[in-house]
């Protein structure tokens with residue numbers, strides 16, 4: 001499990017298994033492991049992080065190990081480099097088996113289609129862990145459904161797939177959205193299409209685990225079980241805990257929030273994979289300026305979130321004079337921002353999000369109304385679902401080319417933060433929070449997952 005996904009998931013999912021008495025080895029690359037929260041001492045006897053150095057591939061910047069470290073056009077190179085971990089994983093597994101420590105399961109990310117054959121050679125079953133919106137997996141569909149109903153043109157992704165048996169609005173609305181999904185079906189610089197990775201995985205794994213739950217996506221797991229012909233297990237929303245003081249040092253972003261009035265700030269972040277151009281960042285900046293509200297903006301450096309010289313690059317990313325004109329009511333940060341803690345802060349009142357599934361889930365915990373600015377993959381489908389739930393409004397876009405402008409940003413931000421409509425959105429978001437805040441209920445999803453792992457371990 002690479003990068004930002006692991007950062008969000010390790011505390012609840014992996015620690016949740018260790019807390020139930022299971023020994024867990026968490027394999028990832030050194031830099032991704034270093035970004036993870038430390039293992040609590042009471043779990044350290046059962047949970048260990050195992051670093052597998054990432055092989056070099058041409059064109060991948062030094063030190064890049066996750067999608068957050070590279071611009072969108074290099075994301076496939078991260079997958080290609082990750083594919084080079086097949087031999088180290090095989091060696092790790094062979095050693096474990098030889099030492100009498102054969103794992104009961106390997107649980108892995110969607111893109112590692114090479115894991116099940118290696119695991120199968122040692123008689124170890126695999127489970128795929130899907131961190132995207134589960135409905136998106138149903139929208140993509142299994143291989144057999146795509147063979148029966150081929151989707152060749154981008155227009156084919158603008159309609160609800162025939163294999164969704166109940167009334168649904170799940171379809172792309174704009175050409176740019178459909179194009180990003182159609183691209184998943186084509187071979188890319190990693191040498192394998194994303195759909196081939198996912199399909200090979202589904203065909204070989206025994207279970208598919210989803211970061212979701214019935215309260216958020218009712219009916220979806222029965223459909224996925226049916227479509228993919230293997231149990232679809234919701235693991236719950238796996239909210240990471242709020243860590244506000246890292247090593248006792250309160251981050252500057254949180255100190256800035258401490259000085260703002262309650263619920264006055266919109267937190268702005270667009271995740272790690274949205275294809276951001278200077279034009280997009282400028283319109284977003286000018287829209288925030290026009291909206292006239294307080295904001296905390298975690299800007300992803302297009303060169304990679306962890307690039308050095310993060311602050312120097314702001315001059316290139318932002319419109320001239322933007323920071324001076326918004327000083328006092330806005331803060332822009334280009335490095336890592338503790339998003340979960342920023343969202344949970346009392347000064348934050350709304351979230352402008354790209355609708356990545358991780359960010360969307362994190363918003364549920366705080367009951368924030370959303371300004372929806374989706375770009376690619378599952379994000380447009382998540383945005384539509386959030387708008388249908390009445391918890392957010394989407395930034396207006398040109399229906400043909402998908403572009404947006406500062407006026408659209410300002411209008412959506414004001415609808416959520418200033419206008420009367422914002423109160424209804426906030427109230428709906430709080431209702432959703434109430435539905436999901438039952439930690440006992442969320443823990444039963446992990447208990448059910450453990451039960452499934454037990455039950456399906458011996459089956460072929």
Ligand SMILES: O=c1ccn([C@@H]2O[C@H](COP(=O)(O)OP(=O)(O)O[C@H]3O[C@H](CO)[C@@H](O)[C@H](O)[C@H]3O)[C@@H](O)[C@H]2O)c(=O)[nH]1
Nearest residue numbers: 004008131132271272273336337339356357358359377378
């Ligand atoms: O400065 C930062 C930047 C990110 N994060 C965290 O990083 C994660 C970002 O995840 P997400 O919101 O899912 O965004 P992406 O990284 O863009 O997610 C990719 O993967 C998701 C599934 O895992 C998909 O839903 C998205 O479409 C795809 O872009 C979240 O937990 C954030 O809290 C921080 O804490 N601080």
